[in-house]
Amino acid sequence: MTIYTHTNAPTQFVDAAGIRFAFRRFGNQTGIPLVLLQHFTGNLDNWDPAVLDGFANDREVIIFNNRGIASTNGVVPTTYAEMAKDAEAFIDALGIKTIDLLGFSMGGGIAQLVAQARPDLVRRLILVGTAPRNGDGMQGLTPEAQAIFGKVRAVEDEVWMDVFFTQSEKSQAAARKFLDRYRARTVNRDVNISDVVAPAQMAAIGEWGQPKGERFAYLKDIKQPVLVVNGSTDVIVPTINSYHLQQHLPDAQLILYPDANHGSHYQYPELFVDHVTRFLRT
Amino acid sequence: MTIYTHTNAPTQFVDAAGIRFAFRRFGNQTGIPLVLLQHFTGNLDNWDPAVLDGFANDREVIIFNNRGIASTNGVVPTTYAEMAKDAEAFIDALGIKTIDLLGFSMGGGIAQLVAQARPDLVRRLILVGTAPRNGDGMQGLTPEAQAIFGKVRAVEDEVWMDVFFTQSEKSQAAARKFLDRYRARTVNRDVNISDVVAPAQMAAIGEWGQPKGERFAYLKDIKQPVLVVNGSTDVIVPTINSYHLQQHLPDAQLILYPDANHGSHYQYPELFVDHVTRFLRT
Numbered sequence: 001m002t003i004y005t006h007t008n009a010p011t012q013f014v015d016a017a018g019i020r021f022a023f024r025r026f027g028n029q030t031g032i033p034l035v036l037l038q039h040f041t042g043n044l045d046n047w048d049p050a051v052l053d054g055f056a057n058d059r060e061v062i063i064f065n066n067r068g069i070a071s072t073n074g075v076v077p078t079t080y081a082e083m084a085k086d087a088e089a090f091i092d093a094l095g096i097k098t099i100d101l102l103g104f105s106m107g108g109g110i111a112q113l114v115a116q117a118r119p120d121l122v123r124r125l126i127l128v129g130t131a132p133r134n135g136d137g138m139q140g141l142t143p144e145a146q147a148i149f150g151k152v153r154a155v156e157d158e159v160w161m162d163v164f165f166t167q168s169e170k171s172q173a174a175a176r177k178f179l180d181r182y183r184a185r186t187v188n189r190d191v192n193i194s195d196v197v198a199p200a201q202m203a204a205i206g207e208w209g210q211p212k213g214e215r216f217a218y219l220k221d222i223k224q225p226v227l228v229v230n231g232s233t234d235v236i237v238p239t240i241n242s243y244h245l246q247q248h249l250p251d252a253q254l255i256l257y258p259d260a261n262h263g264s265h266y267q268y269p270e271l272f273v274d275h276v277t278r279f280l281r282t
Numbered sequence: 283m284t285i286y287t288h289t290n291a292p293t294q295f296v297d298a299a300g301i302r303f304a305f306r307r308f309g310n311q312t313g314i315p316l317v318l319l320q321h322f323t324g325n326l327d328n329w330d331p332a333v334l335d336g337f338a339n340d341r342e343v344i345i346f347n348n349r350g351i352a353s354t355n356g357v358v359p360t361t362y363a364e365m366a367k368d369a370e371a372f373i374d375a376l377g378i379k380t381i382d383l384l385g386f387s388m389g390g391g392i393a394q395l396v397a398q399a400r401p402d403l404v405r406r407l408i409l410v411g412t413a414p415r416n417g418d419g420m421q422g423l424t425p426e427a428q429a430i431f432g433k434v435r436a437v438e439d440e441v442w443m444d445v446f447f448t449q450s451e452k453s454q455a456a457a458r459k460f461l462d463r464y465r466a467r468t469v470n471r472d473v474n475i476s477d478v479v480a481p482a483q484m485a486a487i488g489e490w491g492q493p494k495g496e497r498f499a500y501l502k503d504i505k506q507p508v509l510v511v512n513g514s515t516d517v518i519v520p521t522i523n524s525y526h527l528q529q530h531l532p533d534a535q536l537i538l539y540p541d542a543n544h545g546s547h548y549q550y551p552e553l554f555v556d557h558v559t560r561f562l563r564t
């Protein structure tokens with residue numbers, strides 16, 4: 001029997017809510033599966049194999065493309081609320097009754113809404129490099145994010161060296177290692193996202209940046225244990241937002257890693273897997 | 283051969299800088315010893331056995347009374363700078379060339395100064411429930427601290443239930459367990475502190491609260507890896523100060539625990555020992 005990893009797990013499909021969702025699942029099929037929600041413009045390949053394979057030692061890992069992203073069909077929604085409903089439809093279609101949920105960046109906003117709406121489904125929540133609604137500096141892409149994503153590059157995927165890592169020598173060395181891992185899947189990679197993904201997701205990011213009722217009040221309704229993780233100097237989703245999440249969620253632990261930007265979990269994959277595993281174990 | 287624990291390790295004495303320092307040392311005598319710096323009004327008995335015995339599995343643990351505290355003679359200094367010099371004299375007198383250093387609350391301020399002054403001595407630093415110089419709300423004892431320490435109690439050591447724990451049912455249940463552990467040493471407990479300790483230490487806390495040069499600039503000189511730990515809602519040393527430490531130290535990881543006050547590490551002793559052990563291992 002083949003033991004799949006993030007680098008060779010086949011892409012599968014499941015129909016739900018009129019959408020054909022592309023997904024991959026692999027790892028230890030005991031216990032509670034971990035479902036992951038992806039960042040801005042990311043597809044199935046944009047996760048770090050070191051992190052996902054680390055998780056997969058202990059549990060089943062499930063990644064998917066939400067509506068309209070890469071190999072999943074449909075029209076990309078322009079709000080996190082719609083993306084959350086689609087994510088719920090996908091999880092329900094798999095017939096899974098209890099999950100742990102990890103959301104990274106934009107995925108972390110969506111994860112908050114899924115956890116709030118479905119306390120019976122989501123046991124524990126991990127929020128990485130993300131912000132609450134109406135977070136600090138989150139009324140759209142930050143100036144740093146606009147500059148980084150707007151830069152023309154000879155090697156396209158080197159954009160992640162600036163999005164996820166700081167400019168320090170140490171962090172850039174970690175970025176090179178991450179890129180190697182990210183490129184390791186050479187067969188059956190996901191299809192590229194279409195040109196309509198980024199604008200629709202930017203609209204959703206902008207909407208999530210707007211106030212709605214009392215600031216941060218909705219976080220009190222997310223009663224699950226939460227692990228909030230970020231880098232010390234996230235220029236994409238400013239780090240203070242992770243502090244806000246921790247301070248306003250009823251049961252949240254915060255971990256901030258040193259000399260790290262938006263992809264702190266890809267800079268310290270072994271440490272991050274250890275911290276998450278410890279958090280999920282209890 | 284007796285394997286000592288925090289509950290039965292004998293009190294020893296060493297002379298340095300004209301002071302006879304009282305200390306205890308126990309645990310696994312391999313690797314780098316961990317030296318701990320105590321909080322306001324605390325003596326040798328004020329550490330949590332669950333935490334210290336947890337550390338002692340992996341390394342030697344060294345606790346001591348600084349000048350003028352309980353079983354250590356001399357006059358209590360009124361600045362952290364003097365306390366740091368005394369701490370260095372104590373460590374040097376033991377003939378140890380490399381240590382890891384943990385400072386809790388007031389001890390965390392002193393630990394910063396020792397780490398800054400002695401980069402060759404201090405390999406790694408752990409700052410628990412503490413603040414940088416001129417921290418937010420740290421111009422003296424906080425109003426909450428004044429109320430808690432000022433309250434007359436039938437059972438004196440129950441003060442720690444309010445200093446270290448939140449008022450939630452869960453946190454107060456953890457407080458009861460902590461008190462049981464704290465009281466477990468029934469033979470050869472340390473002597474009580476004298477009446478001059480609290481006023482002198484309050485003067486030192488007040489002095490540490492004052493500005494001196496550019497705010498937080500000195501933290502850039504502490505180049506060791508640092509683990510900063512606190513509770514979500516520390517009313518003795520406001521939690522935001524731990525965030526400030528993480529943001530201004532060059533190489534600091536931050537961990538904040540949920541529903542926890544000043545003694546978050548005593549509320550989650552097993553998790554804290556795991557996090558610290560992981561931090562010290564690399």
